[in-house]
Amino acid sequence: MKEGYELIYKRPKTLTTKRMHYCPGCFHSTIHKLLMEVVEEMDIQDKTVGICPVGCSVFAYDYLDVDMQEAAHGRAAAVATAVKRMLPDRYVFSYQGDGDLAAIGTAETLHACNRGENFTFIFINNGIYGMTGGQMAPTTLEGQKTTTSPYGRDVAKMGMPLKMCEIVSQFDRVVYVERVTCNTPANARKAKKALKKAFEYQGKGLGTTFIEVASNCPSGWKCTPVESLDWLKDKVYPYFPLGVFKKPEEKE
Amino acid sequence: MPAKGYVEIAVEGCKGCNLCVINCPKDCLALNTSDTNSFGLYYAYLKNEDDCIACLNCAVICPDAAITVYKKAG
Ligand SMILES: Cc1ncc(C[n+]2csc(CCOP(=O)(O)OP(=O)(O)O)c2C)c(N)n1
Ligand code: SF4
Ligand code: SF4
Ligand code: SF4
Ligand SMILES: [Mg+2]
Numbered sequence: 362m363k364e365g366y367e368l369i370y371k372r373p374k375t376l377t378t379k380r381m382h383y384c385p386g387c388f389h390s391t392i393h394k395l396l397m398e399v400v401e402e403m404d405i406q407d408k409t410v411g412i413c414p415v416g417c418s419v420f421a422y423d424y425l426d427v428d429m430q431e432a433a434h435g436r437a438a439a440v441a442t443a444v445k446r447m448l449p450d451r452y453v454f455s456y457q458g459d460g461d462l463a464a465i466g467t468a469e470t471l472h473a474c475n476r477g478e479n480f481t482f483i484f485i486n487n488g489i490y491g492m493t494g495g496q497m498a499p500t501t502l503e504g505q506k507t508t509t510s511p512y513g514r515d516v517a518k519m520g521m522p523l524k525m526c527e528i529v530s531q532f533d534r535v536v537y538v539e540r541v542t543c544n545t546p547a548n549a550r551k552a553k554k555a556l557k558k559a560f561e562y563q564g565k566g567l568g569t570t571f572i573e574v575a576s577n578c579p580s581g582w583k584c585t586p587v588e589s590l591d592w593l594k595d596k597v598y599p600y601f602p603l604g605v606f607k608k609p610e611e612k613e
Numbered sequence: 614m615p616a617k618g619y620v621e622i623a624v625e626g627c628k629g630c631n632l633c634v635i636n637c638p639k640d641c642l643a644l645n646t647s648d649t650n651s652f653g654l655y656y657a658y659l660k661n662e663d664d665c666i667a668c669l670n671c672a673v674i675c676p677d678a679a680i681t682v683y684k685k686a687g
Contacts, residue, residue, distance in 0.1 A: 362683070363619050363683055365685060365686055366619055366683035366684060366685055366686060367683060367684055367685075367686045368681070368682075368683055369618075369667060369669070369682050369683060369684045370669050370672045370680070370681065370682040371681045371682075372678035372679075372681070373678070376678055380625070380626065380677075381677060383676070384628075385628035385629055385630040385654065385676075386628070386630030386631070386632055386676060387676060388676065389676075390676035390677050390678075391674070391675075391676040394675075394676065394677075394678045543674070543676075545636065545674070546636055546669070546670040546673040546674050549673050549674055550673060585631070586630040586631060586632055587630075587631050587632070587635060590632075
């Protein structure tokens with residue numbers, strides 16, 4: 362500690378001291394940090410239960426110092442449903458990639474949303490299967506090259522990238538939907554606010570809350586972390602617009 | 614007058630992603646490219662302490678929560 366200075370920010374205590382295995386600059390890490398800051402600020406560490414997916418964040422339970430439960434690939438929404446129904450006073454979130462939530466787990470995702478299960482989806486959309494080596498995901502952009510779309514995604518054969526916020530907003534019992542990102546400090550602050558709002562709405566029992574992160578994957582995209590920010594700005598945000606798609610009416 | 618700040622960056626916790634460096638409004642940070650941590654990664658350091666205004670931008674953007682920020686008291 363420097364003499365004559367006061368501490369104004371340090372790593373949240375709710376994030377373990379373990380070094381995260383994510384690649385440099387990966388927003389999985391940023392979201393872990395912001396989420397744990399929210400848990401620390403809301404003082405809900407012993408009341409929070411997270412569901413891990415299969416994907417790069419399969420080891421999230423090593424870093425997020427709250428109760429965690431692993432789910433089979435794509436099934437996090439079903440597991441979150443069970444946890445929340447058994448323990449309704451807990452803050453429950455599923456943490457899922459795009460391959461997990463929007464490919465193998467589409468059915469679980471949509472039906473949990475349709476039922477209005479009172480937990481929070483944290484959806485990390487990096488447009489690719491990061492963990493398995495950069496294959497095409499349902500969210501891969503038109504023309505984007507991946508190891509399984511080496512000439513770029515051909516939408517005539519592979520369909521259009523799925524816009525999950527736009528889709529889940531249609532369900533009556535989904536109450537809060539926002540797409541956020543972490544490319545700048547201002548946007549990271551907004552992302553944190555959205556995570557906090559989602560937990561607050563969940564605490565009031567309002568219904569399903571869904572936060573999509575327009576995320577990056579420097580390794581899968583074969584670029585540097587700084588270059589990944591350019592791709593986000595030039596390609597991702599125009600197709601996956603940031604902002605609030607749906608929110609409850611606030612009655613104060 | 615803006616606040617006077619100071620940051621500490623955990624050498625072993627930093628992955629050299631450069632995101633703090635490009636997001637510091639006062640150009641206080643840089644990557645040390647003449648040394649690596651034990652993971653073989655370049656790490657960021659406070660190259661210009663005088664201009665730090667304790668804005669927290671670097672700490673907010675750092676994916677790995679490797680940055681601690683201080684503000685001059687008073
Ligand atoms: C039942 C099953 N099918 C396939 C796999 C292989 N697999 C592991 S992770 C993954 C996709 C991960 O992509 P995503 O959910 O987008 O997460 P990311 O790594 O990009 O964060 C796949 C297909 C598996 N582990 N289990
Ligand atoms: S492969 Fe991609 S998503 Fe996975 S940790 Fe690395 S950058 Fe992040
Ligand atoms: S606190 Fe602000 S001014 Fe100081 S190093 Fe960090 S980003 Fe730069
Ligand atoms: S943002 Fe964090 S991990 Fe990246 S270079 Fe700066 S201190 Fe290191
Ligand atoms: Mg993915």
